Each structure stands twice: as C-alpha cells, then as structure tokens.
Amino acid sequence: MVEPAPTVPRRRTQQERRETMINRLIDATIAVIAEAGYANASLGVICERSGVSRGGLFRHFDSRLDLMVATAAEVGRRHIVAARQRLADLREPTLIEALRVMRNRHRDVENVVWFELMVASRTDSDLRTRLSETGRQFFAEIVEAARLVPGAELFGEEDLDMLVTSLEHMFDGEAIRREISPDPVAEERRLELVAEFAEFLIMRRLNAAQE
Amino acid sequence: MVEPAPTVPRRRTQQERRETMINRLIDATIAVIAEAGYANASLGVICERSGVSRGGLFRHFDSRLDLMVATAAEVGRRHIVAARQRLADLREPTLIEALRVMRNRHRDVENVVWFELMVASRTDSDLRTRLSETGRQFFAEIVEAARLVPGAELFGEEDLDMLVTSLEHMFDGEAIRREISPDPVAEERRLELVAEFAEFLIMRRLNAAQE
DNA sequence: CCTGTTTGCGACCGAGCGGTTTCTATCTGG
DNA sequence: CCAGATAGAAACCGCTCGGTCGCAAACAGG
Structure with a gap:
C-alpha cells in the first residue's frame, strides 16, 4: 500500500x-x-x-449576506485569540504594554474588517440583525480578555465594559484616521495619556478601597 | 406697478x-x-x-464625487457653526456641559455624514484626495472651537489637538454603537469619566505651572 | 419683444452587481 | 467498480448604478 x-x-x-x-x-x-x-x-x-x-x-x-456574517464570526474569533495570545506572551504586562497590544490589535485587518461591518450595520438592518448575536458575544469576550490586564480586577463588570468600549472607540477612530492622515507623534502621546489615566483610575480605586 | x-x-x-x-x-x-x-x-x-x-x-x-465633496464642505461648515453656537449659548460652560455639547454634536446628522465620508475615504483614494484639504481645515477649526472651553488655555496646540481628536474618536464610536446596541447608562458614565479625567489633566497642569 | 444663454428634464447607455442555472468533475458507500 | 450525492465552474439573467444627450423652459440683455 x-x-x-x-x-x-x-x-x-x-x-x-x-x-x-x-x-x-x-x-x-x-x-x-x-x-x-x-x-x-x-x-x-x-x-x-x-x-x-x-x-x-x-x-x-446562500447569499452575500451569509458570507459576510460568517466572515464577521471569523474575524471576531481571530481577534480574541490573537489578543489573548499577545497578552499571554508578556506574562505580567504593564498597563502601557497592554494598551499597546490593544492598539496594535485594532490596527490589524481583523479589527478593520469588524469595524467596517459595524459601520455598515448602522445603515443595513439585515446585516445588523444577523450580526447582533455575534456582536454581543464578541464584546463580552473582549471584556473577558481585558481581565488579563493587571488592575482590571479592581473594576466591576459594567465599569470595565464601559472603559474597554471607550478605548475601543478611540483606537478604532485612530486606526481609521491614520490611514487618511497619519500623525505618529500624537498617537504615541495619546497612548501615554491613556496609560496615565488608567493609572489614575487604579490609584483612586485602591485609595477608595483602603478607606 | x-x-x-x-x-x-x-x-x-x-x-x-x-x-x-x-x-x-x-x-x-x-x-x-x-x-x-x-x-x-x-x-x-x-x-x-x-x-x-x-x-x-x-x-x-460633474460627478457623484463632486457632489460628495461639496456635501462634505457643507456638513463641516454646519458642524463648526453649530458647535460654536452651542458653546456660546452657555457663556461659561463647565467641563461636563462642554463635553455634553460635543457629544450631542457628534450624534447629529452633520457629524454622522462626516464620519461616513471619512470611513469611505479610507478605501476610496479619489475621495480621500479630494477631501484632504477640507479635512485639514475642518480639524483645525474644531480645535479652535475647543479653545472656547475653560481650561483649554492650559494646553498647547498639539496637546489640545490630540485631546480633542481622542474625544472625537470616542464620541464617533459611541454614536455608531448606540445605533446598533444602545446603552444609555454606559454613555452617561463615560461622559462623567471623561469629565473627571479632563479635570485631572487640568489640575495637573495647574500644579505643574505652580512649581 | 426677441435672440442667445443658462437651467432643468427624462430617456437612454454600458458596466458591474447579486444571484440562478446547467453541466462536469470528484467523492461516497456498498 | 459503480450509482447517487456533493462540489465546483461558467454562462447567463434582471436590475441598478453613474453618467450622457437632445430638447424644452426660464432667464438675460439689448
């Protein structure tokens, strides 16, 4: 044989x-x-x-829509897998390292595609309906992944969700903007600013917990 | 007669x-x-x-592109006019009031159209080229309008630009997201969070200036 | 008022779209 | 090895798109 x-x-x-x-x-x-x-x-x-x-x-x-829905699920999956992997690679990530991972993730094709699908969803009710479940799951998994970052344990589910969502919006916008008119200096300053703010939030939580 | x-x-x-x-x-x-x-x-x-x-x-x-370019200029104009007007209405806006104005602006049709045009620009080089000048002007005028907010005088041009751009991205993302899956509670919390952060930044600047 | 120009209309055009159909090649289970 | 099922290709279909064209209505200015 x-x-x-x-x-x-x-x-x-x-x-x-x-x-x-x-x-x-x-x-x-x-x-x-x-x-x-x-x-x-x-x-x-x-x-x-x-x-x-x-x-x-x-x-x-069966249709273009079906292909797009399947694609959304796949980019969502890859995004989460990659994010967890990058965070796991650096065992005890500092805040700024974790934020850099997040920013890089949002510049990658997977997230750009997800963003395009979200924007299209706003004006395409069929797409919006079909993606709603995938979206919920995806957002939940993002927040879950954010738990890997030290300091996250200080925040409740809702607060962390809101914080992570805010960062997502910021990095999404930045990722788009930099393909239109890049500004690396501002990008770097933005990252530092966000890191400082996160540290500020963590400090405040720690102090509040102490009292 | x-x-x-x-x-x-x-x-x-x-x-x-x-x-x-x-x-x-x-x-x-x-x-x-x-x-x-x-x-x-x-x-x-x-x-x-x-x-x-x-x-x-x-x-x-002469073409659809020409119509879109003219539309971009018009929504940009209206956005700036309205923003200045709203800020002028409340003589001495508090930070949170100013942020609320900004957020409301980003939920209005004019800004949604601008956002759609920016997202389309990423993948349409003709549109991107034609909008580049309008865009530069627009962004500059936004930062200029931000000078109307008390506390803005503490920041240099570059820092203020970066701060305002970050907020724009956040509110743009929020405006899209809320049309897909609204979350008014998180939105309100986000606004308060941003206001606190802005106050934190202002305080730090003031302390730094004192030394 | 009358001639030349600008404005406005709607039928029309080729191209590209999402989707269907028909036919062949490949795999499956016995 | 063979009959039935699945996978894959390609020609084709109706439709909508951005854009053109010839003509009629509205304005301009002497």
Missing part, C-alpha cells in the same frame, strides 16, 4: 473540500473588505481573489 | 435658480447619507429625495 504520487493530488473527503473552499472564501473576504471596504467587497472580486467561481461560492453561502 | 399674481411664481435670477437647486441637492445628500450610508447614497435616491432630475443634478455637479 503506497501513497498516490505527489503530482496527482491525493483524494480529499467532501468535508475537506468544503472546508478549504470556505476558508479560502472567508480569507479573501477579509482581505477585500480591509482593502476596499464593505460596500466595495463585491462577490466578483472576492471570487477572483480566492480563485473560487461564483457558482462555487453560492454552493457554500 | 404690481407684483405678479402669487399663483405665478415670481421671476428668479439664474443665480437664484442655481443656488436653490444646489442647496436642495446637498440637503438631500446629507439626509440620504445619514440614513443609508455613503455607499448606498445613490444619485437615484438623492434625486428622488431632492425632487431634482438626474439631468438637473449633472448640470451643477
């Missing part, structure tokens, strides 16, 4: 064929949304990019 | 005809972008909304 010659591709199961196809499509969708935006991510360019035909695409996704 | 009967519209100059036409088109464009987003603001719906024909539109704007 020998393996088939390497020139002839080995037999793949239907499930394998299916999964590679879906992965290629989602990868291409992520790349295209990041480069061209949600509205310009047409099935034509996604198919071209992924090397999958239109027919092949519709075999696995 | 009598005025013509009111049933017969009075004679208008060519310039008047032109200006009312342009105003109607830009007003409609603002409304449509705010409701449907930049990508879905097609000339068809803009014409329908404004009551102007396609031919009429192209008499005054």
